[in-house]
Amino acid sequence: MNKKQNILLAFYGDDFTGSTDALEFITRAGAKAVLFIEPPTAEQLQQFPDIDVIGVAGKTRSLSPAQMKEILIPAFEQLKASGAKQVHYKVCSTFDSSPAVGSIGKAIDCGAEVFQNKLIPVIGGMPALGRYCLFGNLFARMGIGSSGKIYRLDRHPSMSKHPVTPADESDLRLHIGKQTTKKIGLIDITQLEQPVEQWNEGLIDEEVVLVDTMYESQLIKIGEWMDGLEEDKTLFSVGGSGVEAALGNYWNEKKILKPVTEWKQPGKAESLLVISGSCSPVTASQIEWAKENDFAELVLDAMRIVNEDAVDTVIGDHVATLLQQKKKVIVHTGAKKTENLSSEKLGTALGSIAKQAVMKSNVKRVVIAGGDTSSYAARAMEIDAVEMIAPLVSGAPLCKAYSTNEKVNGLEVNFKGGQVGADDYFGLF
Incomplete structure (x- = not known):
């Protein structure tokens, strides 16, 4: 350095x-x-x-x-x-x-x-x-x-x-x-x-x-x-x-830094992809809200992903098709408990699906929910770095992604921990 x-x-x-x-x-x-x-x-x-x-x-x-x-x-x-x-x-x-x-x-x-x-x-x-x-x-x-x-x-x-x-x-x-x-x-x-x-x-x-x-x-x-x-x-x-x-x-x-008090409003996305590996009841309520408010839902078989190391590319293609139709899509690991399942495998699977969808659609904004899985999802998406561009809910800003992958570079991403947000969180985007 x-x-x-x-x-x-x-x-x-x-x-x-x-x-x-x-x-x-x-x-x-x-x-x-x-x-x-x-x-x-x-x-x-x-x-x-x-x-x-x-x-x-x-x-x-x-x-x-x-x-x-x-x-x-x-x-x-x-x-x-x-x-x-x-x-x-x-x-x-x-x-x-x-x-x-x-x-x-x-x-x-x-x-x-x-x-x-x-x-x-x-x-x-x-x-x-x-x-x-x-x-x-x-x-x-x-x-x-x-x-x-x-x-x-x-x-x-x-x-x-x-x-x-x-x-x-x-x-x-x-x-x-x-x-x-x-x-x-x-x-x-x-x-x-x-x-x-x-x-x-x-x-x-x-x-x-x-x-x-x-x-x-x-x-x-x-x-x-x-x-x-x-x-x-x-x-x-x-x-x-x-x-x-x-x-x-x-x-x-001490006037070493000057606080930022005004931010450019990012507006709502035409299409939105949410991927979630969170087991939190807070996120579960947010997923229920999304389903009741016209989000298309795709549920992954978490056990199969972990046991068979399987990532279904058909899901990625289907997500891309929905996004091209200006839909809001949420992909998650279901209501079943996923204790002791590999965060690495789940996060990598979710990130791989997200990257495939980004590569095959014009989606510009992606939300990634779940602390344990988020790091692996980001890596699977080929994100190298991010910079904050706007506040949304405390602790979960909207960011700009940097990547050597041209389709991922410049993508707007939001990383949400399991405990973050009210029921209508995904509606903010």
């Missing part, structure tokens, strides 16, 4: 939907930010000479700790080489993980090895998304960008029943503590009222510190605290897009 570029922040997301969430909040703060599929080469960065923020949309959320380490150590080394003052490992706002899959603790261990910080901050909440951390316990609204009720994480109707990493503990210190041997401290909501200089006074030998986050007004102070933790080297941190919101708000206050 080229150290001559003034990189304020580099983040590595554990999946694609969460990565576009981080992309949105730092772009709203005024940063020129580009999200890449892999850590970018010097040649790729030369295409964006005024870039402030580098993002990488990883796939570690669905991997084992050993697989994560194999990917994260070189990725972190490359992001460190960018000269960025801040490097953030971006996790889902509900901290989806376990000791066996998508281990946040393993990511912390890898970050500690590469960056050698005295203290690794973990930012616990993101108020704009309905995620609140109070005395170390995480609470989450049902449906980001909706008016759903707020639940303690281990009692959340969706997250407590996640098919791969069900939430059984709301205290993030205990949750992450099952995944790393590092001692985890807490800066709680009462300490946030104290001057930033006093925040570390209660810490003794902690290597990781969780920071409560309840209110938008607390973000500037959190950003100030993070900005001052390491004077002479890169600071490594962990959390949801609360990290981007905190740093962005602080950089706005």
Whole structure:
């Protein structure tokens, strides 16, 4: 990477939907930010000479700790080489993980090895998304960008029943503590009222510190605290897009960045393709809404895809035909539970269908729903990078895709996590 570029922040997301969430909040703060599929080469960065923020949309959320380490150590080394003052490992706002899959603790261990910080901050909440951390316990609204009720994480109707990493503990210190041997401290909501200089006074030998986050007004102070933790080297941190919101708000206050308050309205698409590998009840309600509002529906046999490694090209042709007729089409994996099915195979199948449809039709906008499958779908579509072009629902911006594939290059794409949006989400496009 080229150290001559003034990189304020580099983040590595554990999946694609969460990565576009981080992309949105730092772009709203005024940063020129580009999200890449892999850590970018010097040649790729030369295409964006005024870039402030580098993002990488990883796939570690669905991997084992050993697989994560194999990917994260070189990725972190490359992001460190960018000269960025801040490097953030971006996790889902509900901290989806376990000791066996998508281990946040393993990511912390890898970050500690590469960056050698005295203290690794973990930012616990993101108020704009309905995620609140109070005395170390995480609470989450049902449906980001909706008016759903707020639940303690281990009692959340969706997250407590996640098919791969069900939430059984709301205290993030205990949750992450099952995944790393590092001692985890807490800066709680009462300490946030104290001057930033006093925040570390209660810490003794902690290597990781969780920071409560309840209110938008607390973000500037959190950003100030993070900005001052390491004077002479890169600071490594962990959390949801609360990290981007905190740093962005602080950089706005310091006039390092100027926030973007007006966006060009993208309008409605003539034809629309939605592909979904999400098992979330939020997405299920959105699919039902789409079916009741003239979306053509195609259901994939998820079990067959996984067991037979089968991708039905006939479906891709049928989708392309419907799109050429200016239809709105939704392709999903059905109502049957898909626990323990391969996210890689499901996501790749969905992405392959989407790419085939894009190649054979004039569709200009695609929505990809499902955190665990999104990274594989994006790769199957041959997307190399994305840049935010408009906000829609918090945490799921509309983006422009960059690709060496001419039909994919310039495509408008939206990556939606399972918990994002009200019932009529797909009607926004």
